[in-house]
Amino acid sequence: MENKIVLSVNGLSVAFKMYGKGFARKELRVISNLNINVRKGEIIAVAGSSGSGKSLLAHAILGILPGNAVVSGEINYCGTPLTEPRLRKLRGKEIALVPQSVEYLDPLMKVGKQVSADKAAVKAAFERYKLADSAANLFPFQLSGGMMRRVLCATAVVGNAKLIIADEPTPGMSKDLAGRAMKHFRDLADAGAAVILITHDIDLALGYADRIAVFYAGTTVETALASDFTDDSLLRHPYTKALWRAMPGNGFRPTAGTQPYAGSLPEGCLFAPRCDKKTQECTYGIIEPREVRNGEVCCRYAS
Amino acid sequence: MLLEAKNIKFGYNKSRLILNGVNFGIDYGERVALIGPSGCGKSTLSQILAGYLKPQAGEVLFDSKPLPRKEFCPVQMVYQHPEKAVNPRWKLRSTLAEAWTPDAEFLDDMGIAPEWLDRYPAELSGGEMQRFCVARALAPQTKFIIADEMSTMLDVITQAQIWELMLRQIQQRNIGLLAVTHSMELAERVCTRIVRFEELT
Ligand SMILES: Nc1ncnc2c1ncn2[C@@H]1O[C@H](COP(=O)(O)OP(=O)(O)OP(=O)(O)O)[C@@H](O)[C@H]1O
Ligand code: SF4
Numbered sequence: 001m002e003n004k005i006v007l008s009v010n011g012l013s014v015a016f017k018m019y020g021k022g023f024a025r026k027e028l029r030v031i032s033n034l035n036i037n038v039r040k041g042e043i044i045a046v047a048g049s050s051g052s053g054k055s056l057l058a059h060a061i062l063g064i065l066p067g068n069a070v071v072s073g074e075i076n077y078c079g080t081p082l083t084e085p086r087l088r089k090l091r092g093k094e095i096a097l098v099p100q101s102v103e104y105l106d107p108l109m110k111v112g113k114q115v116s117a118d119k120a121a122v123k124a125a126f127e128r129y130k131l132a133d134s135a136a137n138l139f140p141f142q143l144s145g146g147m148m149r150r151v152l153c154a155t156a157v158v159g160n161a162k163l164i165i166a167d168e169p170t171p172g173m174s175k176d177l178a179g180r181a182m183k184h185f186r187d188l189a190d191a192g193a194a195v196i197l198i199t200h201d202i203d204l205a206l207g208y209a210d211r212i213a214v215f216y217a218g219t220t221v222e223t224a225l226a227s228d229f230t231d232d233s234l235l236r237h238p239y240t241k242a243l244w245r246a247m248p249g250n251g252f253r254p255t256a257g258t259q260p261y262a263g264s265l266p267e268g269c270l271f272a273p274r275c276d277k278k279t280q281e282c283t284y285g286i287i288e289p290r291e292v293r294n295g296e297v298c299c300r301y302a303s
Numbered sequence: 304m305l306l307e308a309k310n311i312k313f314g315y316n317k318s319r320l321i322l323n324g325v326n327f328g329i330d331y332g333e334r335v336a337l338i339g340p341s342g343c344g345k346s347t348l349s350q351i352l353a354g355y356l357k358p359q360a361g362e363v364l365f366d367s368k369p370l371p372r373k374e375f376c377p378v379q380m381v382y383q384h385p386e387k388a389v390n391p392r393w394k395l396r397s398t399l400a401e402a403w404t405p406d407a408e409f410l411d412d413m414g415i416a417p418e419w420l421d422r423y424p425a426e427l428s429g430g431e432m433q434r435f436c437v438a439r440a441l442a443p444q445t446k447f448i449i450a451d452e453m454s455t456m457l458d459v460i461t462q463a464q465i466w467e468l469m470l471r472q473i474q475q476r477n478i479g480l481l482a483v484t485h486s487m488e489l490a491e492r493v494c495t496r497i498v499r500f501e502e503l504t
């Protein structure tokens with residue numbers, strides 16, 4: 001396997017300018033110091049807390065954040081910065097997005113046309129996702145949730161994308177269909193694409209992804225090998241372990257508390273308020289990522 | 304029966320019926336999981352059971368009476384796609400107030416930050432918005448919840464938390480539950496009975 005890094009994101013921060021009453025204005029930082037990279041031929045799954053910045057990362061890469069967003073840090077595509085003019089050329093072609101929100105489909109356009117203007121390409125994509133040919137003539141509101149997701153997947157992957165970012169592509173799909181969608185991403189990766197797969201379904205992702213990046217409160221807390229998710233002793237960060245224990249198949253035991261809200265982030269480790277391993281050392285400074293057992297982790301005590 | 308569907312027929316266009324004579328009943332104290340392939344009509348049936356869609360034939364009875372048309376419906380739904388269940392031009396405070404006004408403790412239990420009330424749906428993540436939809440559905444007048452793939456947009460910890468909270472409310476207040484899901488593990492954890500869609504016709 002070739003090891004060329006297709007996308008690397010270094011020290012990404014995203015904040016929103018929020019306008020309060022009167023002229024009060026504050027910046028709400030929702031992503032801080034986030035790092036992630038993905039190689040040719042690789043699927044990296046991004047899992048983590050709801051509201052941890054997964055979708056915003058996707059939007060930042062594609063340059064489609066709302067106007068009040070302030071972005072800093074580096075986003076490199078094939079070794080060079082992903083600038084707006086470059087993005088304009090690559091978006092929807094070399095770089096494809098499967099969006100999380102079904103609102104991205106045009107409600108007034110038949111879905112077949114939205115997948116591609118090329119009839120043969122539509123037919124092939126529909127076949128792959130087990131959609132009936134006749135579905136091409138339906139409008140989005142006539143589709144079920146699971147069908148809509150399959151249309152979104154089909155739309156994003158008809159071209160020859162080198163980088164595919166799929167934001168929660170499988171909710172509403174049965175196990176069988178979700179597996180097929182995953183297999184398709186795997187095939188695309190094996191054919192040379194780099195895939196970022198954002199998902200809450202860790203169980204499903206584990207069968208297809210190479211690595212898993214775990215997000216919490218706007219930053220990467222751990223990057224693990226998919227094979228580490230077989231036993232919680234192989235995982236490095238206390239939050240990742242907590243995720244593991246909450247999976248329906250592994251106990252369904254939720255850790256108490258919530259992710260800290262943007263605007264009131266604690267000093268030091270962002271997971272500290274919920275962590276039973278925390279000490280005084282965890283409550284100040286920046287906790288830099290370290291390499292631990294072929295993975296990366298942001299925790300003072302992980303080993 | 305607490306909630307009952309009798310011989311329901313429904314199609315989005317005349318040529319093809321999606322539901323052709325569906326019979327389904329959920330008894331007092333039951334928590335039922337409904338599973339079935341994508342696009343088979345589970346969500347359509349859910350919407351009919353909640354009174355959002357009118358069937359072309361058949362009837363839905365709640366506590367042996369038809370669902371009320373005008374007042375607050377005792378059967379509340381939580382959808383798979385929260386962004387489709389809220390008005391994009393309303394702040395979340397208004398969306399919630401339409402159903403009820405929960406106190407600070409309830410919001411805290413749901414993991415809803417007070418500041419989020421003053422945001423628009425586009426300013427929240429999918430999972431954050433789903434917590435509002437769950438909070439809205441748990442209004443005091445609610446007697447039955449239909450959760451259509453409610454938790455697939457949430458991380459597993461939040462999923463387990465929300466279900467824990469939901470089950471606590473359901474048990475304390477004697478609320479009925481129908482959970483549409485693709486996850487057998489979840490169905491087994493949460494429900495007292497599992498029904499396959501194919502068995503209903
Ligand atoms: N336009 C916006 N203005 C202000 N805050 C925003 C905006 N969009 C998103 N946020 C906040 O940024 C954070 C990250 O959002 P994001 O949508 O990336 O989460 P996510 O990880 O994709 O979550 P989920 O798993 O629930 O989809 C959230 O706390 C959200 O409230
Ligand atoms: S740095 Fe400290 S508080 Fe944070 S996860 Fe590690 S042990 Fe817990």
Ligand SMILES: [Mg+2]
Pocket residue numbers: 054055056100167428429
């Ligand atoms: Mg998201």
